[in-house]
Amino acid sequence: MPHSNSLSAQPSDAIPQPRLExxxxxxxxxxxxxxxxxxxxxxxxxxxxxxxxEFFSLLGDANRLRILSMLAIQELCVCDLALAVGMSESAVSHQLRALRAMRLVEYRKQGRNVFYSLKDHHVFNLYREVAEHLDEED
Structure with a gap:
């Protein structure tokens, strides 16, 4: 029997029925x-x-954001990224694996070289919008 203060019968996924108070x-x-x-x-x-x-948590790492900032400028290989951000190649590779898993970056092979870039314009736009937001003065 419904509580006398319930509003009306709702499906189970609807808003829980509050008491009138x-x-x-x-x-x-x-x-x-x-x-x-x-x-x-x-x-x-x-x-x-x-x-x-999970996506935003992945972006909560300063090193990953620094890597994305470089890839927002141009396509780069791991060794160039490592030198630019001051990290080891293995550390950059580890970060790139995480970024690839979330489909933020992609790679292409040219002979024995692997070049990384931002996956698409959505990733670039997200990066650009956040950077611009932080640069705005109140």
Missing amino acids: QLNCTVQHPVDLNNVRHLQQKILDTEKAQRMA
Whole structure:
């Protein structure tokens, strides 16, 4: 039997049914349940949110960002990247593997040489937008 204070029967994936005393925010204005339900239909699903969290976590490393900053300028091989960012070739290779796993960089082989570049314009645009945001003065 439904609780006497419930709103109406909702599917199990809908907004949990609050008690009437919970229908006000802490600032004491009425909650717009229609708006909340509309927004709930557009909320990021858990799986995609997890993938995005992993993506941003990967970008939370300063060395990876420095490597991306070089690749935003031009395609480079591991030895050039290592020299430019002041890391060992094996450390740069390790970072590049992580960046490749998240599809941020790609590589091409030319003979025995391997050249890395940003995967596509989305990665470049993401890098550029964040860099510009940080450069803005308040």
